[in-house]
Amino acid sequence: MPSEEHGLRAAGLSVGYGGPLILEGLTTTIPTAGITAIIGANASGKSTLLRALARLLRPAGGTVFLDGTDIARQSTRSVATRLGLLPQTPRAPDGISVDDLVRRGRYPHQRMFDQWSRADEQAVRRALELTGMVELREQAIDRLSGGQRQRAWLAMALAQDAGTMLLDEPTTHLDIAHQVEILDLLVELNHSEGRTVVMVLHDLNQACRYASYVIAMAEGRIAAAGEPSQIVTAEVIQRVFGLAARIIADPVTGMPLCIPERKAAGTDPRRS
Amino acid sequence: MIAAVPAPSPYVLGAVAASFVALTAVLRRPHLGPVAAGRLRWGACSARLQWRVVWLGGAVAAITLALMATGLVVGDFPVPAWRALATAIWDRGGEFDFVVNSLRFPRVVVATLAGACLATSGALFQSLVDNPLVSPDIIGINTGAAACAMAILLVGADPALLPVAAFGGAVATAAVIFLLAWRRGVSGARLVLVGIGINALLAAVISFLLVRFPIEQVSAAATWQAGTLAAASWRNVLVLAAGLAVLFPAAFVLARRLRVLQLGDDAASALGLRVEACRVAVIVVGSGLAAVVVAVVGPLGFVALLVPHVARSLAGTMTGGVLVLTALLGAVMLLSADLVAQRLFAPTVLPAGVVTAAMGGPFLLAILRRYHRAF
Numbered sequence: 184m185p186s187e188e189h190g191l192r193a194a195g196l197s198v199g200y201g202g203p204l205i206l207e208g209l210t211t212t213i214p215t216a217g218i219t220a221i222i223g224a225n226a227s228g229k230s231t232l233l234r235a236l237a238r239l240l241r242p243a244g245g246t247v248f249l250d251g252t253d254i255a256r257q258s259t260r261s262v263a264t265r266l267g268l269l270p271q272t273p274r275a276p277d278g279i280s281v282d283d284l285v286r287r288g289r290y291p292h293q294r295m296f297d298q299w300s301r302a303d304e305q306a307v308r309r310a311l312e313l314t315g316m317v318e319l320r321e322q323a324i325d326r327l328s329g330g331q332r333q334r335a336w337l338a339m340a341l342a343q344d345a346g347t348m349l350l351d352e353p354t355t356h357l358d359i360a361h362q363v364e365i366l367d368l369l370v371e372l373n374h375s376e377g378r379t380v381v382m383v384l385h386d387l388n389q390a391c392r393y394a395s396y397v398i399a400m401a402e403g404r405i406a407a408a409g410e411p412s413q414i415v416t417a418e419v420i421q422r423v424f425g426l427a428a429r430i431i432a433d434p435v436t437g438m439p440l441c442i443p444e445r446k447a448a449g450t451d452p453r454r455s
Numbered sequence: 456m457i458a459a460v461p462a463p464s465p466y467v468l469g470a471v472a473a474s475f476v477a478l479t480a481v482l483r484r485p486h487l488g489p490v491a492a493g494r495l496r497w498g499a500c501s502a503r504l505q506w507r508v509v510w511l512g513g514a515v516a517a518i519t520l521a522l523m524a525t526g527l528v529v530g531d532f533p534v535p536a537w538r539a540l541a542t543a544i545w546d547r548g549g550e551f552d553f554v555v556n557s558l559r560f561p562r563v564v565v566a567t568l569a570g571a572c573l574a575t576s577g578a579l580f581q582s583l584v585d586n587p588l589v590s591p592d593i594i595g596i597n598t599g600a601a602a603c604a605m606a607i608l609l610v611g612a613d614p615a616l617l618p619v620a621a622f623g624g625a626v627a628t629a630a631v632i633f634l635l636a637w638r639r640g641v642s643g644a645r646l647v648l649v650g651i652g653i654n655a656l657l658a659a660v661i662s663f664l665l666v667r668f669p670i671e672q673v674s675a676a677a678t679w680q681a682g683t684l685a686a687a688s689w690r691n692v693l694v695l696a697a698g699l700a701v702l703f704p705a706a707f708v709l710a711r712r713l714r715v716l717q718l719g720d721d722a723a724s725a726l727g728l729r730v731e732a733c734r735v736a737v738i739v740v741g742s743g744l745a746a747v748v749v750a751v752v753g754p755l756g757f758v759a760l761l762v763p764h765v766a767r768s769l770a771g772t773m774t775g776g777v778l779v780l781t782a783l784l785g786a787v788m789l790l791s792a793d794l795v796a797q798r799l800f801a802p803t804v805l806p807a808g809v810v811t812a813a814m815g816g817p818f819l820l821a822i823l824r825r826y827h828r829a830f
Contacts (some may be wrong), residue, residue, distance in 0.1 A: 239724055263727025270721040276585050278773050286503075291727035292716045295708065299494055299503035306649075343726060 187338050188251030189274045189349055190379065191236060191266070195245035198228075198235050204243060205231045207403045213347070213396075218380045219375050220390035223400030224424050229383045230271070230351055232400065236381065237268040237349050253309075262292035267345035271352050271383075275324045281335045282320040285310055288342035310341035313372065330361030337368065348372075350382040354389070362428035366393045375424075389423075391415055391438045415439040467798045474791065478765065479563040480817070511769055513782040519567060522790040526563035527555060531802050544578045565687035566793045566807070567786040568695035570758055571749045574785025575778060576705050576744035577759030578766065581807060582713040582773050583737045586802025587822065590759035591625075591745035594650025597756070598657040599628025600749035601680050605661060612682065613761070617679075618694065618750035625746030628769045633738055647736075682755035682808025684793050691751045698747035703782065705740045710775045717773070757805055757807045757815025764822055788814075 192212040196401055197204050205228045213219050213236070221229045234240045236247055238254050248256040254262060275284055288310070289303045312316045316336045319327065324335060333353065340348055353369070355361040373380050384390045390397055392413040397406045399414065399425045406413040420441055422427045427444040492505045527543050528536045534551045542548075542555040576588040581628065591597055603624025604617050612620075636642070636649040661680070665673050712733045715723045720730050765788075767773075768779035792810040799805065 193752055234721075237721075258727075258731055259724065260727035263725060266719065266725070268725035270719060270725075273722055274719050275715055276772065277587075278716040278767075282774055283719075287714050287718060288726065290711070293711070296499060296500040298711065300501045301494070304494060339722075349725075 188248070191249055193232075193236065193245065193247050193275060196235060196242055196247060197244035198240050199243050201357070205403055206235065206417065208245065209382070209403070210407060211398060211405060213379065213381055214288055214378050217395045218370065218376045218382075218383055219396045219398060221398045221404075222387055222390045222402060222423070227400040227423070228403040229400045231400055231403075232269060232398075233268075233349050233351055233381065234382050237266065238262055239268070242398055248430035260291050263343065263345070263394075265342040265345050265347060267340045267348045269336055269340045269348070269350045269353060271389055273442070274337075278323055278325065278396070280321055280323055281327070281338070282307070282311070284335055285316075285320070285338045285342050288339040292342060292446045302435070306342050306344050310338040313341055314338040314368065317338055328361075329357050330364060331386075333357060333361070334368070341372070346377075346383075347379040347381065352383050352385055357384065362389070369393070387415070387420070387441050388433070391440065392433065394445060411438055416442065461715060463797055464801060465586070467795055471795055471799070479593045499830070503774075504772070505774070505776060508770045508774070508780055511778050512776065512783060514629035514786060515780060519783055519786045519790065520789060522794065523563045523567060526566070526790060526794060527559050529798060530554065530559060557652075560688045561692050562684050562687040562793070563790060565691045565752060566684055566789045568692065568699055569684075569752050569755065570762075570785035570789030571703070571782035572695065572699055572744045572748045572785070573755060573758040573789070574766075574781045575703060575761035576741045576748075576760075577785075578763040578773065578778055579706055579709065579713070579737050580745075580759070581739035581763050582635075582710075582717060583734065583741070584647055585717055586647065586768075587764060588641060588760070589650075590649055592742060592754065592756045592759055593654065594632060594647060595654030595657055596625050596628050596650075596742050596745050597749050597754035598654050598661070599631075600746060601754045602657045602660045602664075603615050603627075604753075605664050605676045606679065608679065609664055609672055611672075614705075621750040622746045625749055626744060628657070629738060629742035629746075633735075679753045681806035682753040682811070683806035684752055684796075685804060685806075687752070694751055695747060700745065702744050702747070705736070705773050705780055706744070709733070709737055709740060710773055710778045714773055734754050753806075753808065755789070755811055757811045757819075758785055758792075761815055761822075762788055764818075 190213060192355060194210050196206055196209040198206040221232060223229045231240065234422060235242060238259075239248065241255065247259065249262060277404075285307050289306060290308075292303060293299070311320050314337050316331070316334055316338050319331060319335075321446050324332060325343065327335060336352070340350075350369070353365055359367065369380050369382070384394075395410060397407055397408065397411045397414055399419060406423045407419045414429060416439075417428055417430055420426055420430070427446075429442045429444060430439045431442060432438070433440040456518050466477075523662055524540060528534065528539045532554045534542075534554060539555050540552055542551045542587075543560050547556060573591075580589045580591060580594070581587055600621040600679050601624070604621040607616055607620040608614065617829045627802045632646065632650050636646040638645070658697065665677065712728055713728050715728045716730065718726070718734055723730050723733075745759065762785045763781055766777055766784050770777045770780055789807065789811070792814060793807040796805040796807045799810075
């Protein structure tokens with residue numbers, strides 16, 4: 184019963200930019216209402232997977248299904264009401280305010296003569312409240328700090344009101360406190376609103392801490408996928424990152440914590 | 456010929472200086488910060504109104520009407536102010552009918568409509584590539600139209616073909632730029648660089664035509680090329696009005712899509728915008744608006760480049776309402792440029808394009824000073 188299906192999955196997905204395939208025959212189902220982290224080494228295809236799921240790339244083979252239907256056969260706008268994306272380093276036009284940015288997130292819900300409904304107004308207010316940006320909403324984006332700016336973009340994606348949100352490295356360029364702030368916010372949104380969150384993360388330990396499901400990519404394929412406590416092992420880290428590591432329990436959360444091994448006894452600069 | 460140019464009129468000079476100061480003040484202190492807005496509902500329709508844009512629009516519309524009235528009243532042939540307005544609006548005919556209704560009235564309407572077209576075109580292009588230094592005259596669309604039109608003038612074809620040739624030239628140039636810039640989609644920066652190259656090429660063609668043909672033919676073409684409203688007729692009004700009636704609503708609809716496109720291709724697609732289709736539509740509408748103007752009054756520079764800045768400084772980022780304001784400001788700029796062109800050295804008349812360029816140069820420098828980022 185394909186029409187009853189709810190959520191996002193890929194079947195036999197292959198993607199290449201006209202050249203060699205970046206993703207090869209990849210099949211995965213994103214847990215609905217969960218937090219999924221996609222991890223992997225540089226150039227392992229994790230951003231490509233996210234972009235293919237977001238319909239930004241045309242697959243060379245296979246299909247992405249959104250709510251049971253091929254995503255490429257649905258109208259761009261209908262997809263946009265159910266699937267949102269926050270690109271890696273989004274760029275705002277000069278001098279626009281937070282409020283203006285967030286309002287633009289309502290585009291898929293607007294019609295030619297129905298441009299600013301009560302629902303639009305409410306969604307924008309809610310997005311600003313959820314991200315704690317109400318007080319900063321008249322500020323120009325280019326005058327905000329990195330963390331505030333990322334929250335403003337997150338508010339834009341929230342105003343889109345899509346059940347599934349894809350985020351490409353939402354914590355890059357942020358200091359550790361702001362990284363934690365953004366990730367905590369995503370967890371809160373997931374809990375309070377039941378939104379499905381899929382994000383590419385660079386930091387393996389953050390993925391373990393915040394995600395309920397981890398997809399580890401290596402060379403365009405899924406090397407391992409599952410709950411972090413089950414799949415994050417020394418063997419998987421070796422396979423995905425080519426790194427010898429010890430896995431211990433995070434003293435705060437009890438989730439796996441990855442500590443890289445020292446390569447050789449003489450390589451610690453402090454002891455040389 | 457130099458001796459024939461009389462001293463500048465002190466009144467006009469004063470008015471020019473005052474508007475210069477006012478505009479510089481506007482550009483120096485752009486409007487940022489809180490924008491009060493309300494929601495308008497009517498049945499299934501709804502819209503967001505920024506009060507600032509509404510009252511600014513009203514004020515600029517009033518200024519436009521005042522300038523149009525001024526254009527009807529002033530001129531070499533003395534007509535009492537009240538009689539001029541009466542002849543134009545409710546008491547047509549009479550002794551001033553020819554001066555007012557055949558010379559001045561079409562001229563002010565052409566200036567109004569052409570200014571609106573140019574400013575809208577500039578706003579579309581600037582939003583499209585998110586670069587404030589872009590306009591149809593810079594990427595070669597005006598030059599393409601001019602090259603075509605001059606070729607027609609110089610080979611001695613029927614001058615009635617000139618608007619058609621100019622329009623064809625503008626559209627063809629836009630198409631060439633677009634095709635050369637296309638690499639699995641069109642990036643803004645590429646479009647601009649290709650446009651600048653094409654512009655240089657076409658400028659060379661025009662120079663060649665100017666030296667290749669006898670001076671009598673060339674001088675008529677050169678006047679047209681500077682952009683003049685002196686030959687404005689009701690037929691011109693009809694062409695411009697038809698163009699604006701089709702293309703402005705299209706631009707208004709595109710404004711909302713441009714707001715999304717400005718967030719970058721990935722974010723825009725994720726918001727449900729068909730990015731490439733939107734770009735093509737903006738280029739077609741923007742070139743069309745510029746082409747209509749070139750066809751009628753010649754390649755007037757700087758209106759398309761400057762007016763969107765003034766609108767942005769007054770009212771903030773692109774919305775449908777700001778686009779309407781931009782069009783009105785375009786009308787104001789061209790109307791006042793034409794008044795200055797007619798009266799500054801009266802009875803010697805300058806082409807309006809000379810005045811827009813003279814106003815434009817300093818403003819361009821002011822804008823460059825204001826933007827701190829690199830281009």
